[in-house]
Amino acid sequence: MSLIEEIDYGTPRSKSTTMVTLTIDGNEVTVPEGTSIMRAAMDAGHQIPKLCATDMVDAFGSCRLCVVEIEGRAGTPASCTTPVMPGLVVHTQSERLKKLRKGVMELYISDHPLDCLTCGANGDCELQDMAGAVGLRDVRYGYEGENHVFAKSHGEINAAWMPKDESNPYFTYDPSKCIVCSRCVRACEEVQGTFALTISGRGFDSRVSPGMSESFLGSECVSCGACVQACPTATLTEKSVIEIGQPEHSVVTTCAYCGVGCAFKAEMRGEEVVRMVPYKDGKANRGHSCVKGRFAWGYTNHKERILNPMIRERIEDPWKEVSWDEAFSFAAAKMRGIQKKYGRDAIGGITSSRCTNEETYLVQKLIRGGFGNNNVDTCARVCHSPTGYGLSQTFGTSAGTQDFDSVEDTDVAVIIGANPASAHPVFASRLKKRLRQGAKLIVIDPRRTEMVESPHVKALHLPLMPGTNVAVVTALAHVIVTEGLANEAFVRERCDWAEFEEWAAFVAQPKHSPEATAILTGVDPNDLREAARIYATGGNGAIYYGLGVTEHSQGSTTVIAIANLAMATGNIGRPGVGVNPLRGQNNVQGSCDMGSFPHELPGYRHISGDAVRDQFEALWNVKLNPEPGLRIPNMFDAAIEGTFMGIYVQGEDILQSDPNTKHVVAALSAMECVIVHDLFLNETANYAHVFLPGSSFLEKDGTFTNAERRIQRVRKVMSPKNGMADWEVTIALAKAMGFEMNYNHPSEIMDEIAALTPTFTGVSYAKLDELGSVQWPCNEKAPEGTPVMHIGGFVRGKGKFIVTEYVATDERTGPRFPLLLTTGRILSQYNVGAQTRRTENVVWHAEDRLEIHPHDAEQRGVRDGDWVRLQSRAGETTLRAEITDRVSPGVVYTTFHHPDTQANVITTDYSDWATNCPEYKVTAVQISPSNGPSDWQKAYDEQARHSRRIVPAEAAE
């Protein structure tokens, strides 16, 4: 293995299809129109010296190191800013060019420290490389003059010198090494879209600075690291590189945080990760990443990680460390014992959206095959189950329709109930890039999200009351139908016309108009009409939505309403359009695909289908139960009722992530065997009897499937610290229960998945190695996968319109609970925070805060930073207030990244009618000033502390 070096072409790829031929150093080169001479030369294998150009950003042409000669033209143009022309004859090396370049380098080096041997970038510095490339041998100017290098010169304080900024936990900024090439500034603008960096001053005085001369941490910087990656010198460098040194080999793998699924090079020294660098060939991220994937992997060797299996009889007992074998036989005996006592259906399990496809597949196989029932569910239940239901009803597949590249062809983006800038940052960056090119943005969200407030982005924001999605989306449809903006030709060709007519008549009713519904939704009817017109007539319209759509009692209905809208306007079946769920966790799509739902086998086929069951029974060599099993909320209900007594939970913290914590606590406490398989003693583990240590994504092979249905490899870069990869743990547990599953490598599991799942038949590790990734369906019809679905027709045949009536949730405000609470996420933390809380990311979000409008705060005597008590029907908690007008009056908002906040003590057990996806996004609450943590928080804390005690294993003789 060696370090994967990606070629830097100097300037971005041109998308033109017109080709141009020219001659560079005697070779004919043919490249797309709009390509720079620098890039064309690199294509031909000639590297022109460069400093200020890199292919992640547009050329700027400031260093003048890349000069070339063009026959018939005077002067020496910069090759990075000069586009190719047919017939040009270019020379990249001549006496004149050599002299010019040496002169440039000499100037740079005369104001640069010469501590190369001990510099953090030693071995990875373009300034060093260029000094070598141009043959710089001596520097005629001394360091006595003006410089940025020394803190003092001639005994005086040097005003031009600036100290290091080490405020960011992951990288340092050492201004003395800066060559002011502005690559960082352009990366922050063009790639990330944050505009946190500027070059202040001119000439010798010009300096890179975050914001208005702030520290990196104090600025707008979101720590994505694009600037660090762009910097050619040691000025911006990862702290891990400074500490460890340069990596010696790298392996391509996939981020384990969110559904964007960024591809990374894990750059290693032995089994130690030196840094993670986004991979340019990653088709989801195209070389970009966010703070979580690039920097927040420290949790993988956090001191709180549990590496030994543990068991206990009762949850009041301390944990006892045991051998793997002892843990497996203890767990197996308990689970089989429960089945004997309470019946075959009394146990079940939960698969993880954080684990690989292969691991998820094995857990559901263990449950269906080994437990003999279908009580398998996944945490996707609590986030995107309505997506599966809604999209399969209308289009025929339970997945988003596009790839992320599609956004480059989008003219109107509609974001509903999602905050990609926080939850899907790399997608947000790609979208913002398109918006800066002129695409329009409509945001439907109760809160003024970061997307609305992004620099250089103008959004039409429809701030709706939480819980009124269906009314708003149906009102959009009303405008489209009644103003004659529907795409009838498309509908006639692709959809069921009679169903369309019925739907159109329904939405056209005056009671669905924006004016009539404004009273419920709070949305200005004019804005809503405007939004509908823009979406229907503004060119390629794409809808992106998130948990703000699904986590409602009408979650599935909203998904259907969105699908209706896309069909009615013909925004389906080509690049730039579509309906795209933004998936929370990295492998939500995969865990759904792999048969994690109690009613369906891998590939979304209902368990009652005899033909499908036959296929699985033949290969697994067991009899399968044709009845659907319990969903997570049903499992809790059944536990309390006494008919569901044992559960195997892989890689999920159901106690923290599921609503109505008290109900979940009661359910878990009622069970006789709770097996938690995770990296850390999570909140659920406080109620567990068996703890099986998990392995991190760096320690195993497998695949993840991101929000665009893209299957990507996860590759092992170090041995599992706990001794076993998660898939091996499941196999061993199954074996202890008498159910044999034999695989030597996850690739064999994928082969089995491919053999049993029609949309996966073409998938294999060999193909993934060859193509990098594929988007399912990948089979005979689409051997290289399917970037855009429903081209030319819907998967289900005719697109199906279904009427969507708005029904107010039963969770209503009233005199006791007059405010509506809605929940969300922030960028630096991830979901329940088990990983990110164990990294330096805590500098950005040490606690969850309650956002409240100044008007509501004043009425209740709450000031910014005060402790407030948050109460709902279900329970109460306390947290600190943040007063902001990002939320409307009557609405409060919080995140749920920290267990002490216990936001889910507040949320109720109302859920989506079709899928039981909990209604996290609307809870009626009241707020009052408070002095600190509630009694429940204190008692919970005490229980958690008590439950986490561990008695180490006796030392072996």
Add this chain to the structure above:
Amino acid sequence: MSSPDRLVYMANQIGTFFRSQGHDKAVPGIADHIKKFWDPRMKRAIFAHLDAGGVGLEPDVREALTSLKQSLPATP
């Protein structure tokens, strides 16, 4: 707490979605949904509740459950 109350609530919620499709589509729609997504013990419990008078069930839902119960083989 698969208590009848909770199941009745869930069944009515399903009924509400189908209501706007009219009685003739709603009844089979509700029955199919419950058939596909409810675990046997939940079905048994709601059928038992139905047999005991089915208090609280909306008319369409009641009809759907009655037809579903007849169409399924008697549970052992």
